[in-house]
Amino acid sequence: MADFADLPRAPLQRVSLDWARAAGVELAVLRLDQVDPLISGNKSYKLAGYWQQAKRIGARGLISLGGAHSNHLHALAAAGQRFGFSTVGLLRGEPHETPTVSDLQAFGMQLHWLGYSGYRARHRADFWSPWQAHYPQLLPVPEGGGGLLGAQGCETLISHVRDQPLWPDYHGWWLACGTGTTLAGLVQAEAGAHPVYGALAVPMDHGVPEQVAALAGPNGYELFDASRGGFGKVDDALLAFMADCEQQMGMLLEPLYTAKALWALREAVREGWFAAGTRLIYVHTGGLQGRRGFSL
Numbered sequence: 001m002a003d004f005a006d007l008p009r010a011p012l013q014r015v016s017l018d019w020a021r022a023a024g025v026e027l028a029v030l031r032l033d034q035v036d037p038l039i040s041g042n043k044s045y046k047l048a049g050y051w052q053q054a055k056r057i058g059a060r061g062l063i064s065l066g067g068a069h070s071n072h073l074h075a076l077a078a079a080g081q082r083f084g085f086s087t088v089g090l091l092r093g094e095p096h097e098t099p100t101v102s103d104l105q106a107f108g109m110q111l112h113w114l115g116y117s118g119y120r121a122r123h124r125a126d127f128w129s130p131w132q133a134h135y136p137q138l139l140p141v142p143e144g145g146g147g148l149l150g151a152q153g154c155e156t157l158i159s160h161v162r163d164q165p166l167w168p169d170y171h172g173w174w175l176a177c178g179t180g181t182t183l184a185g186l187v188q189a190e191a192g193a194h195p196v197y198g199a200l201a202v203p204m205d206h207g208v209p210e211q212v213a214a215l216a217g218p219n220g221y222e223l224f225d226a227s228r229g230g231f232g233k234v235d236d237a238l239l240a241f242m243a244d245c246e247q248q249m250g251m252l253l254e255p256l257y258t259a260k261a262l263w264a265l266r267e268a269v270r271e272g273w274f275a276a277g278t279r280l281i282y283v284h285t286g287g288l289q290g291r292r293g294f295s296l
């Protein structure tokens with residue numbers, strides 16, 4: 001049976017953006033959006049860590065939670081269908097159709113709608129107990145694939161870059177953060193060899209810095225606020241910037257993570273964070289399926 005490890009390596013691609021070029025900063029994009037048409041983006045690396053653990057303990061599948069546009073549930077459901085394990089998704093809010101929800105159903109994921117207050121209870125210590133009683137064969141995965149197993153799954157991302165002849169001598173990483181789990185995996189894998197710069201799609205005071213510190217310790221990374229006033233907040237300036245970057249890079253982005261991370265990178269470049277000649281790997285963390293929720 002195929003597994004996450006059989007997914008191909010992500011392409012690494014040089015790009016030119018006028019605002020980076022003006023500062024002499026070189027960029028290459030690690031295209032996690034291009035690994036697979038359905039199991040897309042950073043989520044599959046986090047899920048790989050959980051599925052490995054599930055197999056170790058004899059679980060038959062994974063149960064997790066998210067919103068009606070969730071990239072995480074989408075990758076989970078697609079992986080379950082592809083690799084032959086059961087998936088259950090607990091959804092925020094009241095039942096409604098979105099392109100993502102239709103896909104989840106088509107991929108064979110079992111869905112339960114928790115309402116809004118039910119979803120808010122997800123941080124309580126006893127949240128999983130009834131679900132584990134109902135689905136004893138499934139391993140629970142925290143929201144967004146966060147936590148230690150998720151970070152461990154992301155440590156393999158470094159090999160996508162290390163073995164590529166294009167850029168053996170990069171200086172650091174730049175990527176969007178939600179829970180900070182992907183960043184924590186990269187920090188662990190780098191072990192101080194190269195810094196990892198995280199652009200937070202959620203405000204700084206929402207616990208992400210603490211979560212990253214718990215997973216990866218205090219060193220080897222910097223965090224920037226890329227939220228532009230709140231998670232999910234999208235404005236015209238951001239959309240115009242995104243369209244411009246898409247055109248210059250020859251690839252699609254989405255507003256919530258990948259475009260905000262590039263916006264924050266442009267700010268950091270303008271603030272002089274990076275000397276001319278710096279070579280950064282920008283991780284395209286995917287999320288393009290969620291783009292269908294916007295009229296772009």
Ligand SMILES: *Cc1c(COP(=O)(O)O)cnc(C)c1O
Nearest residue numbers: 177178179180181182257285287
């Ligand atoms: C989930 C997601 C992230 C955030 O990843 P974390 O590991 O939670 O920090 C970034 N970009 C995209 C497109 C995502 O879907």
